[in-house]
Amino acid sequence: MxxxxxxxxxKTREIPFPKHPMIGEEEKKQILEVLDSGNLSTFVAAPGENFLGGKKIREFEDKFATKFGTNFAVAFNSASSALHAAVVAVGVNPGDEVIVPSYTFTSTATSALMHNAIPTFCDIKEDTYCLDPIKLSSVYSNLSKAIIPVHLFGHACDMDEIMAFAKEKNLKVIEDCAQSPGGIYKDGYLGTIGDCGVFSFQETKNMTTGEGGMLITNDENIATIARMVRNHGEMIEPTQKSRSYVSEFLGWGYRMTELEAALGIAQLSKLxxxxxxxxxxxxxxxxxxxxxxxxxxxxxxxxxxxxxxxxxxxxxxxxxxxxxxxxxxxxxxxxxxxxxxxxxxxxxxxxxxxxxxxxxxxxxxxxxxxxxxxxxxxxxxxxxxxxxxxxxxxxxxxxxxxxxxxxxxxxxxxxxxx
Ligand SMILES: Cc1ncc(COP(=O)(O)O)c(C=O)c1O
The missing domain is CATH 3.90.1150.10 (Aspartate Aminotransferase, domain 1)
Structure with a gap:
């Protein structure tokens, strides 16, 4: 030995570690309900439907918003898509700068590039590996429009300092909570402190839908624009009875499926x-x-x-x-x-x-x-x-x-x- x-x-350990994720009867039941319903997406609106997604999507979004105490939750097919939508929705323009930490997953930064904005990298702290607020002023310029703090590995960033800096410089804050669903800073859930928060449900994450993401916010305008980016830039009117195919601005196909949302409902209850x-x-x-x-x-x-x-x-x-x-x-x-x-x-x-x-x-x-x-x-x-x-x-x-x-x-x- x-x-x-x-x-x-x-070897100290000959056998593999237990398999993740944990899928139980609740997930299977949810998936079967969707298969039996025959509605796998429902974003392609049938008469009488609007563009807010199918039954499971809306249930998942409602439950997610309730869990985190926000007014809105918007489901996506990944956190990367949700981050891209968030950059657009908070009002970043092409050519603007978005401050991101240097130690994170690629799409924290490429979400800015997807909108032709420029990621500017801020160094991190030695102890938590999260963005170091003391370094923000050295990265800031008059082109800076937003900060995307990442609660890396599940540990919260120094949100008081980040929010104070953002307020002073009039910057929007998109919290990247891909790795931190349910994490808390002081008395607030991560994702509810900035202008919006983004979560990932990719297979390795704390809760999963296979692939998937969610944006939460209390700001109706951010939620509306995020929904439009999710759906090819098309406008959504609650009264709309059929699809208009009118793109108000550039969006993409970022919609979550009913199957993923069904998994999300079961997984959220176990988060x-x-x-x-x-x-x-x-x-x-x-x-x-x-x-x-x-x-x-x-x-x-x-x-x-x-x-x-x-x-x-x-x-x-x-x-x-x-x-x-x-x-x-x-x-x-x-x-x-x-x-x-x-x-x-x-x-x-x-x-x-x-x-x-x-x-x-x-x-x-x-x-x-x-x-x-x-x-x-x-x-x-x-x-x-x-x-x-x-x-x-x-x-x-x-x-x-x-x-x-x-x-x-x-x-x-x-x-x-x-
Ligand atoms: C910090 C961070 N942001 C964004 C993402 C993107 O998530 P997704 O794979 O759902 O697009 C990840 C995924 O690992 C991540 O770790």
């Missing part, structure tokens, strides 16, 4: 349970990891973290082994983990070589280059370790295997240097 698996020893299981597993792992000198997991007291991913920092100087070697060894022990997350987005050719039409007419000065966000680069290259299997139906015993494997590697770290 003592020989490290990476050096030919026996609190899924999150509480994630929290239980993560708190156990966090307490064990924080006992080890050189490893650190941080959660702020006033935040409900919903642990889409369990991430922690690895201190190479203290431990004397590189983060990459540690992650390779942990994977070899049968514990899937990542060395970092997505590389800083501005390091992609899309930005370095400005491979988007949006840049052609851009009059601002923002540039993309290695070194732009030094905290992100250091965290990504040397420090961050990500573990995605901290989720039900995994158990504390499964978490214990992670702890045993980490301790085994650190107890044998000298062998990794030869």
């Amino acid at each position: 003592d020989d490290l698996a990476i050096l030919g020893g026996k 609190d349970y899924f999150n509480s299981e994630r929290i239980k597993l993560a708190e156990y792992l966090s307490s064990e990891i924080n006992k080890i000198d050189g490893l650190k997991h941080v959660k702020y007291d006033f935040v409900k973290h919903v642990y889409y991913v369990f991430a922690f920092s690895f201190n190479e100087e203290k431990i004397g082994v590189s983060r990459n070697k540690f992650c390779e060894s942990l994977n070899a022990e049968g514990i899937p983990c990542g060395a970092g997350y997505v590389k800083p987005l501005y390091m992609n050719p899309l930005y370095l070589e400005k491979r988007s039409f949006a840049f052609k007419h851009y009059t601002g000065k923002f540039e993309y280059y290695k070194g732009l966000c030094p905290v992100t680069e250091k965290l990504h290259e040397e420090k961050v370790v990500t573990i995605a299997i901290v989720r039900p139906p995994a158990t504390i015993d499964d978490m214990n295997d992670i702890v045993i494997a980490i301790k085994k590697i650190l107890d044998n770290k000298e062998k990794l240097q030869t």
Whole structure:
């Protein structure tokens, strides 16, 4: 057992971690109801229907809005589509800048490019890996129109500071909650603090519809424009009896299906349970990891973290082994983990070589280059370790295997240097 698996020893964990997502009888019943109804979309309005979607879509949207206490919820076929719609709906114009964190999934930033607006990247905090509000003023310019804070891995951004900055500079705030449904900052649900919030239901997320997304807002104008972007820019009048095919502006086919909405209804009813299981597993792992000198997991007291991913920092100087070697060894022990997350987005050719039409007419000065966000680069290259299997139906015993494997590697770290 003592020989490290990476050096030919026996693995700590031979069997795979439990499969995610959890699909139960409720999901099956919901899906069968849709199949039996024969209505798989209902956005293509039959006489008497308007363009707000089918029965399940509207039920899912109503339940989602009720859960988060907002006036409106608008379902999409992905969070990426919802983010694009949000950028349009809050009033960003082509050529404007949208401030986004440097450490996030691609579509937080490409949602701006899709509208020919320019993402400007703001560095992140060492402890939570979320956008650092202190750095906002260095990214801001008179072209800035919106900020998209991302509650990364399920931990809330510093929303008080971000909202104060947005108010001072008259910026709109789109919360990217793809990784944080049910997360809380102080006393507010994530997604309800800014002008609108966007969620993802892609398969790995805390709740899933296979693929899917949702935008929530209290602003009727944002909801209306988001619905139009979702449906080819077509106007929706509650009294409208048949489809007009009149596009008021550029939209696209971003509609969710009835099957996805049906899954969403069942999954939403379990979201609190899924999150509480994630929290239980993560708190156990966090307490064990924080006992080890050189490893650190941080959660702020006033935040409900919903642990889409369990991430922690690895201190190479203290431990004397590189983060990459540690992650390779942990994977070899049968514990899937990542060395970092997505590389800083501005390091992609899309930005370095400005491979988007949006840049052609851009009059601002923002540039993309290695070194732009030094905290992100250091965290990504040397420090961050990500573990995605901290989720039900995994158990504390499964978490214990992670702890045993980490301790085994650190107890044998000298062998990794030869
Ligand atoms: C932070 C963030 N934003 C946006 C998205 C896009 O979500 P979707 O896959 O539903 O388009 C993701 C997906 O992983 C994400 O993690």
